[in-house]
Amino acid sequence: MTGKIDWYSEFVDLDYTPAKDDLICLYYFEPARGISAAEAAGRIASESSAGTWTTLTKLPERVAKIKARAFELNGRYVKVAYPIDLWEPGNAPQLLSGIAGNIFGMKALKNLRLLDASLPAKYIKSFKGPHHGIRGLRSLLKIEKRPLTGAVPKPKIGFSAAEHAEVAYETWMGGFDLVKDDENLTSTSFNRFEDRVERMAKLRDRAEKETGEEKDALLNITGETNEMVRKAGLLHDSGFRFAMIDVVTCGTASVQTLRQVCGDLGIAIHAHRAMHAAFDRNPRHGISMYFLAKLMRLVGVDEIHSGTAVGKLVSTREEVTQIADVLRSSEVEVKTMLPQDWGTIKPALPVSSGGLHPGLIPSVMDILGSDCTLLVSGGIHGHPAGTRAGARAVIQAIEASMDGTDLKEYAREHEELSQALDKWGYLRPK
Amino acid sequence: MTGKIDWYSEFVDLDYTPAKDDLICLYYFEPARGISAAEAAGRIASESSAGTWTTLTKLPERVAKIKARAFELNGRYVKVAYPIDLWEPGNAPQLLSGIAGNIFGMKALKNLRLLDASLPAKYIKSFKGPHHGIRGLRSLLKIEKRPLTGAVPKPKIGFSAAEHAEVAYETWMGGFDLVKDDENLTSTSFNRFEDRVERMAKLRDRAEKETGEEKDALLNITGETNEMVRKAGLLHDSGFRFAMIDVVTCGTASVQTLRQVCGDLGIAIHAHRAMHAAFDRNPRHGISMYFLAKLMRLVGVDEIHSGTAVGKLVSTREEVTQIADVLRSSEVEVKTMLPQDWGTIKPALPVSSGGLHPGLIPSVMDILGSDCTLLVSGGIHGHPAGTRAGARAVIQAIEASMDGTDLKEYAREHEELSQALDKWGYLRPK
Numbered sequence: 001m002t003g004k005i006d007w008y009s010e011f012v013d014l015d016y017t018p019a020k021d022d023l024i025c026l027y028y029f030e031p032a033r034g035i036s037a038a039e040a041a042g043r044i045a046s047e048s049s050a051g052t053w054t055t056l057t058k059l060p061e062r063v064a065k066i067k068a069r070a071f072e073l074n075g076r077y078v079k080v081a082y083p084i085d086l087w088e089p090g091n092a093p094q095l096l097s098g099i100a101g102n103i104f105g106m107k108a109l110k111n112l113r114l115l116d117a118s119l120p121a122k123y124i125k126s127f128k129g130p131h132h133g134i135r136g137l138r139s140l141l142k143i144e145k146r147p148l149t150g151a152v153p154k155p156k157i158g159f160s161a162a163e164h165a166e167v168a169y170e171t172w173m174g175g176f177d178l179v180k181d182d183e184n185l186t187s188t189s190f191n192r193f194e195d196r197v198e199r200m201a202k203l204r205d206r207a208e209k210e211t212g213e214e215k216d217a218l219l220n221i222t223g224e225t226n227e228m229v230r231k232a233g234l235l236h237d238s239g240f241r242f243a244m245i246d247v248v249t250c251g252t253a254s255v256q257t258l259r260q261v262c263g264d265l266g267i268a269i270h271a272h273r274a275m276h277a278a279f280d281r282n283p284r285h286g287i288s289m290y291f292l293a294k295l296m297r298l299v300g301v302d303e304i305h306s307g308t309a310v311g312k313l314v315s316t317r318e319e320v321t322q323i324a325d326v327l328r329s330s331e332v333e334v335k336t337m338l339p340q341d342w343g344t345i346k347p348a349l350p351v352s353s354g355g356l357h358p359g360l361i362p363s364v365m366d367i368l369g370s371d372c373t374l375l376v377s378g379g380i381h382g383h384p385a386g387t388r389a390g391a392r393a394v395i396q397a398i399e400a401s402m403d404g405t406d407l408k409e410y411a412r413e414h415e416e417l418s419q420a421l422d423k424w425g426y427l428r429p430k
Numbered sequence: 431m432t433g434k435i436d437w438y439s440e441f442v443d444l445d446y447t448p449a450k451d452d453l454i455c456l457y458y459f460e461p462a463r464g465i466s467a468a469e470a471a472g473r474i475a476s477e478s479s480a481g482t483w484t485t486l487t488k489l490p491e492r493v494a495k496i497k498a499r500a501f502e503l504n505g506r507y508v509k510v511a512y513p514i515d516l517w518e519p520g521n522a523p524q525l526l527s528g529i530a531g532n533i534f535g536m537k538a539l540k541n542l543r544l545l546d547a548s549l550p551a552k553y554i555k556s557f558k559g560p561h562h563g564i565r566g567l568r569s570l571l572k573i574e575k576r577p578l579t580g581a582v583p584k585p586k587i588g589f590s591a592a593e594h595a596e597v598a599y600e601t602w603m604g605g606f607d608l609v610k611d612d613e614n615l616t617s618t619s620f621n622r623f624e625d626r627v628e629r630m631a632k633l634r635d636r637a638e639k640e641t642g643e644e645k646d647a648l649l650n651i652t653g654e655t656n657e658m659v660r661k662a663g664l665l666h667d668s669g670f671r672f673a674m675i676d677v678v679t680c681g682t683a684s685v686q687t688l689r690q691v692c693g694d695l696g697i698a699i700h701a702h703r704a705m706h707a708a709f710d711r712n713p714r715h716g717i718s719m720y721f722l723a724k725l726m727r728l729v730g731v732d733e734i735h736s737g738t739a740v741g742k743l744v745s746t747r748e749e750v751t752q753i754a755d756v757l758r759s760s761e762v763e764v765k766t767m768l769p770q771d772w773g774t775i776k777p778a779l780p781v782s783s784g785g786l787h788p789g790l791i792p793s794v795m796d797i798l799g800s801d802c803t804l805l806v807s808g809g810i811h812g813h814p815a816g817t818r819a820g821a822r823a824v825i826q827a828i829e830a831s832m833d834g835t836d837l838k839e840y841a842r843e844h845e846e847l848s849q850a851l852d853k854w855g856y857l858r859p860k
Binding site: 049050051059060062063066067085086087088090091092093094096097100102105155156157160163184186187188189190222223224225227228246248249250251252253257272274275276277278279281282285286287 | 478479480481489490492493496497515516517518520521522523524526527528530531532534535585586587588589590593613614616617618619620652653654655656657658676678679680681682683684685686687690702704705706707708709711712715716717784
């Protein structure tokens with residue numbers, strides 16, 4: 001007797017009704033050859049909670065209480081319930097190590113994807129969520145209804161700090177709110193973080209004075225944790241109220257730390273998601289962007305890149321609206337995902353970026369509405385009349401979209417928009 | 431004129447000879463329909479360094495100096511050279527954000543895999559590497575030649591702290607060096623970290639006294655960064671000289687922080703890799719385990735799970751030996767990967783785990799040699815005569831392997847080994 005089947009079947013209970021405090025995961029899975037769906041489901045529940053691969057001589061009674069249970073099998077989809085006692089309050093890396101850990105490497109599965117996790121109220125409470133949330137971000141920048149706007153000086157790496165700040169100034173003067181570093185620009189020999197902060201602060205003050213508008217920047221503090229803490233302090237001392245972090249490459253442990261530090265300083269966290277597509281692109285394996293967005297709202301970023309559906313990076317309209325929904329809503333009921341009650345956790349703002357230009361703005365706003373941040377970079381700096389005119393063209397495209405006016409029509413009386421459409425074209429919303 | 435092809439071709443230079451200080455990446459890629467291999471290669475180099483998607487009106491001259499160049503195209507493989515000025519010294523998350531960031535999500539590619547990166551000496555110097563290294567670990571535990579041994583109390587979560595420590599004691603008394611927490615056990619209501627540390631320390635001291643051997647534990651400090659720092663301090667105060675971190679779910683930013691803190695305390699870092707298979711399992715996309723192992727040695731873990739080739743988790747013999755090589759050697763020349771000179775960075779120890787039992791030990795040691803840590807958990811606790819006998823059976827299997835004696839023969843005079851082989855069988859090394 002190997003006991004194999006018996007052991008895994010301990011983790012399948014199709015009659016089980018999840019408790020109010022259970023954490024529920026939804027997985028897509030493909031069993032390896034010779035493995036039944038039920039055995040695969042049991043192995044997922046087992047390896048992600050209290051299981052091992054062989055019969056044991058001694059099993060503590062508590063295992064029956066805290067083990068995960070595959071309780072709903074539907075073709076290649078399985079729902080697994082995890083008792084809340086498995087989880088340490090406020091420990092995001094531990095959650096991932098359980099529900100998104102060893103199970104991806106099991107021989108018993110050909111593919112496995114964590115689609116979503118529904119987090120119980122009691123667990124949610126142990127996390128901070130966004131410090132500012134959407135209303136807080138709008139209040140920082142004094143913007144009531146329209147999307148926030150931002151741009152990365154392009155090329156994304158190569159400018160000196162002085163050149164970088166000059167492009168920033170043009171961006172702000174064109175009407176944009178935010179100037180953003182890109183994911184791979186931190187502190188280099190030719191553009192030191194400290195220099196960039198100093199020069200940007202000076203020109204931000206000038207742009208604010210000249211426009212009467214709030215201006216800010218998303219400077220990239222990505223690095224070792226204590227170095228990020230130091231850089232966040234530097235940003236605060238220079239009057240910035242935002243910081244940017246590459247949240248996937250830094251990892252959840254440090255993002256939780258920075259949420260604490262930035263919250264104390266009143267600094268909002270802009271989350272760049274570089275590296276997400278290493279594990280979310282294959283629809284049959286890995287972790288969904290939907291869940292990553294949820295996790296980051298839980299941990300407490302104020303805004304996060306969530307896909308564009310148009311532009312240079314992959315994503316579909318359905319994915320993007322679902323992700324925006326889980327970031328912005330207080331209660332979520334998505335057909336293909338799990339319900340989520342966010343309790344007192346504030347909403348986060350979806351950020352749209354990647355190959356945007358004025359002609360795409362109506363489509364993006366049709367998908368995301370106006371509660372979002374629009375990052376348009378190449379699509380302003382590549383404008384025939386330069387960065388400032390490019391930023392104006394984007395603002396004009398936003399005005400037209402908020403107004404319900406067709407872009408072509410609006411362009412007749414707006415020179416910058418007209419030039420942009422001539423260069424990049426116009427994608428009419430579907 | 432869209433200028434698209436021209437822009438990307440700026441990042442391809444098949445005549446380019448990499449500079450001594452260039453960082454070189456090896457990617458596997460599959461272009462999307464309608465994209466040539468050359469354009470795909472250019473886009474990889476562009477998006478991971480200084481590119482954007484459109485023509486720009488203003489390009490700083492510096493871009494020509496710091497841009498990445500695809501310099502060797504070989505079917506679906508491309509080598510890209512990155513000037514060292516792109517990289518901030520000692521910033522591991524930034525490196526990932528560049529060479530393993532946005533590029534995975536580009537529409538222009540169907541699949542992309544970062545296989546390896548060859549890191550220049552000047553860059554390597556800005557990282558700490560392992561504090562102890564292999565010799566340091568051996569000296570901590572006073573073990574000259576044989577593999578280190580460790581076990582997780584199983585089931586991996588469910589024991590109280592007292593029960594957990596009891597299993598630990600049996601494990602140590604059976605001859606094992608290390609008792610390990612599993613990836614999802616941090617601090618729970620029924621097994622608080624502080625309780626576990628206290629009870630384990632007491633029984634560790636007893637086991638050391640009774641056996642005259644060095645005993646230690648890999649307690650899991652995974653969590654928010656400052657909480658990890660606090661827990662590392664607690665371990666140190668209780669006489670432990672190891673800490674375990676789930677390095678992928680925590681992320682590189684916090685691992686770098688803990689490397690500093692643990693190094694100051696003389697604590698070795700045991701790296702669990704839970705979640706790695708979310709991005710390394712598909713051979714055509716994501717990031718290779720080979721590179722992850724290299725990155726973790728660079729950042730400074732002392733040992734890391736690197737696959738087993740036999741057991742419950744996927745990996746091949748070739749992968750496992752390559753990974754062991756990049757962890758242990760001072761200079762690496764692997765046929766399918768890039769050369770690497772480690773300079774003064776100490777070697778790290780590969781850890782083999784996942785479904786091991788005594789009958790697999792000769793095969794694992796045939797693959798990995800004796801410079802490794804062998805984690806055998808279910809394969810000792812599931813022993814018919816219990817944990818202590820199970821640990822003895824593993825030690826006997828190691829003795830036989832070190833001796834070159836066949837396991838079946840050795841089992842004739844070793845009761846515990848004999849019982850283990852009866853239960854789990856014996857896989858003769860190939």
